[in-house]
Amino acid sequence: MESVARGGTRWKRFALVMVPSVAATAAIGIGLAQGALAASFSVSGQEFKVKAKELEGYNFVQYGSIANGKTLEGKPFAEPVGVSGFKEAYITDMCQSVVxxxxxxxxxxxxxxxxxxxxxxxxxxxxxxxxVSQLDADAEFSNIDIGVAAGDLKNPGIQPGTEAKVNPHGFSQRAEKAVLKNVEQKAWATTAGTFKLSGLSLRLHKGTKECF
Known part of the structure; x- marks a missing residue:
């Protein structure tokens, strides 16, 4: 009976992995505030990996913030993250994985x-x-400003719902366009007003099978 109880708890944790994937299939279009979803949620205790052949994004911003959540064992944690935001982005050959x-x-x-x-x-x-906690890519930026105060970012600005986690006087950067090739990224969360996935394929594998 003890094994069954523990198993039930673990399966609840496993179910959390499905949430972003199921939400993505619906091509979310619910935008709040300035067209972006408010991000006042606790992140799961699992980082996920994303790999892409290319990401082409417009109105790019990047600044520092904190991801708060609980580990799989239920212990609170806070991790520094680099938040990358785009008004619009197009992604070629995307793979997302979590174990x-x-x-x-x-x-x-x-x-x-x-x-x-x-x-x-x-x-x-x-x-x-x-x-994002880790990013490797070949990047090209158009009309970039480096060293902008985070509070001065506009269109998009700081993600709605996360302002309390960001120092408005802290370092940030912005660009009209960013092209990242051969992207390999580890992240705690992704939030979008709209997310359309053409040719969506979702698979479960026994063992460890990651995008990179």
Missing amino acids: TPNVPFIGNVSLELRAGTPGHDRVYAKDIYLD
Whole structure:
């Protein structure tokens, strides 16, 4: 009976992994505030990985913030993140993965989501913000301003609902356009006003299967 109880708890945690993927399939269009979703939520205790052949984004901003949540064991944590925001973004050949460890009787379980793959339209996002802990890519920026006070960012500005986590006098940067190729990223959260995924494919795998 004790094993069954523990298993139930772990499966509830595993179900949390499904939330962003299921939401994405609906091509969310609910925008709040200035067209972006308010992000006053607690992040899950699992980082996820995103890989893409290319990300082409317009009205780019980047600044520092904090991601708050609880570990899988329920302990509170706060992690520094670099928030990247785009008014619009187009993503080619996107892969997202997250691994849930130690599921009872199974072991590790990996969720893999792919969209915008060859033969399909690019993934489209509007008013998108990414809480990033690690990013590797080849990047090109057009009309970039480096060293802008975060509170002066406009269109988009600081993500609605997260202003208390950002120093308005802190460092930030902005650009009219950003093109990132061969993207490999680890993140705590992604929020968008609209997220359209052409050719969506979602798979579960026993064991560890990540995008990179």
